[in-house]
Amino acid sequence: MKVAIAGAGAVGRAIARELVVSGHTVTLFEKNASNLLPESLPQAQWVHADACELHDLENAQLQTYDVVIAATGDDKANLVLSLLATTEFAVNRVVARVNDPRNEWLFTEDWGVDVAVSTPRLMAALVEEAVSVGDLVRLMTFRQGQANLVELTLPDDTPLAGKAVRRLQLPRDVALVTIIRGRRVIVPQPDDALEGGDELVFIAPEEAERHLAQVIRMPGGSEPLTSG
Template identity: 25%
Template sequence: MTQKFAVIGLGQFGSAVARKLSHEGAEVLAIDKNIDRIEIIKDEVAFAVALDSTDGKALKAQSVQDMDAVLVAIGENIEGLLLTVVQLLELNIKRIIARVVSPQQKIILDKLGVSEVISPEDAMGEAIAETLLNPHMHSFLSLPDNHQIADVSLPIRLIQKTVGELDFEENYNLELLAIKRTYETTKDGHRYRQQHLIKKIRSDIELEAQDELVIFGLDEDIETFLKVNS
């Protein structure tokens, strides 16, 4: 069954989310009171409607209450954000995700009962800081209880070691989820580099110089792994 989502607020962040959801096969209702933004995205999503999201009747008329989830991406406008969220709560939306741009907004939304609050700017800042502190780390996903999924370059000293030799769980208290491996191919006389994902992790896989490891574990265990092998 096709998932249905509404995205309210079509700034850079909201538009990017709407396009990605639509590209992945979801049915997307894009909402913004700015008609110019609607015109820009209307051909890339299932439905695009110009309306005032603080108007509960207008939202109901678009069947927002039938969506699997609604993303409110109007964090810069605190009044609009709060009034929109209140209207969505009145409609008993199954799942509300709200973007905030300040700690105060998060506190207020918590009080209203919105448990899924995101701050893309904070997340990006953390990611950049992490890559500065750990040059081997390309990206990471922060998880509850101080856990994360990290994408790291293979340390030089581990090249040609096998997965079995390293025994990530025993030696590092980490789980190796996947390996990103780069292959060179030739087409029409040109050489290309393509990255593929090795998802079935066997103990006899020998790690190569250009490999990237996708690992899961505690923040401190991932940091230790990078330090002891740097």
């Protein structure tokens, strides 16, 4: 996969390093010459350019990239790049860093953003995930499809213990993507039995979250389990 990263600061370099290790082709764009440190990651291509300038992006042939990551420390710059990448260069996937959580409402598909990553919000969600049992916690939002990655930890005394995954009557358009059990990450199969303490991770549209929480918290107004 060919990935363009705008912003070669600590965040951009860290993302690039992970992607290079995974075998992807990475180019770092940086307008501040002092941040151009090709010796720190020689496997990546380094370009001295302003990612908000249409001319620089045209010279870099941004349309040839599969993914653009707007990782600068300036929310305005990240939004401009996201919009240009989508509207001018038809890049398939745009991921944008949100520096100030108060600006998160702007990082939508209207600005060309497919996935917005807010570090403060993500850290807060991870704290909630670590201490919340029985409550639905939103971990991440996928803007393009208006779907969320959500997690719920089953209480030890959950009435779902011993029930098969196939007996969960999930709301429409909701998918159980993994079960985390201790150190195990389980790809759920229909006959897998649930246990107290399981962390269930779902993809769900926002409008289905309340119904999903009711189903998983059974009983208490949730859908009944089907027989079998």
